[in-house]
Amino acid sequence: MKKAVESSGTGKKFGATQALKDISFVVNEGEIFGFIGPDGAGKTTLFRIITTLLLPDEGEMKVLGLDCRSGYKELRKNIGYMPGRFSLYQDLSVEENLHFYATVFGTTVEENYDLISGIYSHIEPFKKRLAGRLSGGMKQKLALSCALIHKPALLVLDEPTTGVDAVSRSEFWEMLKKLKPYNITIIVSTPYMDEAMKCDRVALIQDGQILSVDQPEKVRDGFSRKLFSVKAPEKYKLITALRSYPGISTAYPFGDAVHVTFKDDDFDDALYDYLDRMGITDVKITGTRAGIEDRFLELMGSKV
Numbered sequence: 001m002k003k004a005v006e007s008s009g010t011g012k013k014f015g016a017t018q019a020l021k022d023i024s025f026v027v028n029e030g031e032i033f034g035f036i037g038p039d040g041a042g043k044t045t046l047f048r049i050i051t052t053l054l055l056p057d058e059g060e061m062k063v064l065g066l067d068c069r070s071g072y073k074e075l076r077k078n079i080g081y082m083p084g085r086f087s088l089y090q091d092l093s094v095e096e097n098l099h100f101y102a103t104v105f106g107t108t109v110e111e112n113y114d115l116i117s118g119i120y121s122h123i124e125p126f127k128k129r130l131a132g133r134l135s136g137g138m139k140q141k142l143a144l145s146c147a148l149i150h151k152p153a154l155l156v157l158d159e160p161t162t163g164v165d166a167v168s169r170s171e172f173w174e175m176l177k178k179l180k181p182y183n184i185t186i187i188v189s190t191p192y193m194d195e196a197m198k199c200d201r202v203a204l205i206q207d208g209q210i211l212s213v214d215q216p217e218k219v220r221d222g223f224s225r226k227l228f229s230v231k232a233p234e235k236y237k238l239i240t241a242l243r244s245y246p247g248i249s250t251a252y253p254f255g256d257a258v259h260v261t262f263k264d265d266d267f268d269d270a271l272y273d274y275l276d277r278m279g280i281t282d283v284k285i286t287g288t289r290a291g292i293e294d295r296f297l298e299l300m301g302s303k304v
Contacts, residue, residue: 001028001029002028002029003026003027003028003029003062003065004027004028004029004030004031004063004064004153004154004185005025005026005027005033005050005061005062005063005064005154005185005187006026006027006060006061006062007023007024007025007026007059007060007061007062008024008059008060008061009022009023009024009058009059009060010022010023010024010046010049010056010058010059010060010061011023011056011057011058011059012045012046012049012054012056012057012058012208013057018208019042019045019208020042020045020046020049020056020208020209021208021209022058022059022209023042023046023059023208023209023210024059024210025203025210025213027185027187028185029183029185030180030183030184030185031185031186031200031201032176032186032188032198032199032200033185033186033187033188033199033200033201033202033203034187034188034189034190034195034196034198034199034201034202034203034216035047035187035188035189035190035202035203035205036189036190036191036193036195036196036202036203036204036205036292036296037189037191037204037205037206037296038191038206039191041205041206041207041208042205042207042208042209043158043159043189043205044083044084044158044159044189045208046205047081047156047158047187047189049061049068050063050068050079050154050156050187051075051076051079051081051156052068052072052075052076052079055068055069056068056069063075063079063154064078064079064153064154077105077150078152078153078154079152079153079154079155079156080147080148080150080152080154080155080156081147081155081156081158082143082144082147082155082156082157082158082160083158084158084159084160084162086131086139086143087143088131088139088142088143088146089131090130090131090132091130091131091132092130092131093127093128093129093130093131094123094124094126094127094128094129094131094134094142095109095127095128097131097142097146098120098142098145098146098149101146101149101150102149102150105149105150106150107149107150107151109149112148112149112150112151115148115149115151115179115182116144116145116148116149118175118178119141119144119145119148119175120141120145122138122141122171123138123141123142123145126138136163136164136165136168137164137165137167137168137171140160140161140164140168140172141172141175143160144157144160144172144175148179148184151182151184152184153184153185154184154185154186154187155179155184155185155186155187156187156188157186157187157188157189158189159189159190159191160172160188160190161173161190161192161195162190162191169192169195173195173198176188176198177198193291193292193293193296196216196219196292197216197217197292199216200215201213201214201215201216202214202215202216202219202292204219204295204296204299206296206299206300211296211299211300212295212299216292219292219295220290220291220292220294220295221290222295223290223294223295223298224298225249225261225265225298226261226262226265226266226287227259227260227261227287227288227289227290227294228259228260228261228262228267228285228286228287228288229254229257229258229259229260229284229285229286229287229288230242230251230257230258230259230260230283230284230285231256231257231258231283231284231285232275232280232281232282232283232284233281233282234280235253235256235258237278237279237280238258238275238280238283239251239253239258241274241275241278241280242258242260242275245271245274247262247263247264247267247270247271248260248261248262248263249261249262249263250297250298250301252294252297254291254293254294257288259288259290259294267285271285272285
């Protein structure tokens with residue numbers, strides 16, 4: 001299988017801060033590859049290296065078969081980049097932005113309209129509107145259209161769905177799936193763990209280091225402990241009590257429940273008695289399947 005991106009031991013420092021350390025991974029041509037991690041994990045720094053906007057201090061980074069240092073001029077013609085912040089010209093209209101980016105890359109909107117039609121059609125009725133007056137979801141669609149207008153071999157999306165509503169998030173991922181027939185490699189970062197399951201493979205990243213790379217289902221299934229869901233009406237009081245219970249290894253809030261692991265990998269009725277003494281009643285404890293969030297937190301804990 002042809003490789004779109006190859007990273008070997010990539011590192012980057014900003015002064016005394018090690019932003020990336022020994023980053024190694026491979027992205028195959030045509031796949032959707034996700035980087036999953038919280039703010040400050042190193043995702044944006046890594047993406048800027050991939051897109052030739054930053055130089056690595058250590059290691060090697062090959063993109064589309066070219067070295068990111070020496071091949072930057074050719075690479076920039078073949079990469080579409082959508083940064084985390086909306087970066088289009090807010091005082092230009094929708095269609096003016098699109099035509100401008102097409103011109104920059106030596107193409108026309110008409111030449112590659114088939115590639116963006118499924119995305120651009122959502123905002124085309126508003127093509128005369130200034131970009132700065134668009135809603136969050138519409139800005140997102142315009143930015144993606146501009147990133148694709150030159151038909152890049154590699155599309156890099158840095159937290160593209162942050163700050164938009166749930167419907168727009170879902171629509172965005174449907175748009176990405178529709179790009180599959182064009183064999184465009186997509187690298188995307190997100191802080192949303194549910195979006196990880198929509199990728200072909202994911203890399204979990206924290207503190208500038210990769211914790212795991214695999215298909216999202218396999219990452220999730222790598223959770224090594226029995227996991228329990230604990231529910232009670234007063235959630236904050238519940239999690240405080242659980243974290244002080246001697247037999248509990250970890251306790252993290254998940255939705256309306258608390259996900260718990262035990263030091264002995266199981267529990268007995270003494271926990272109910274303990275919670276009752278703490279004034280917590282109507283407690284429900286059930287076994288549950290780990291999600292990718294649980295695996296991420298487990299891997300983070302193993303680093304400490």
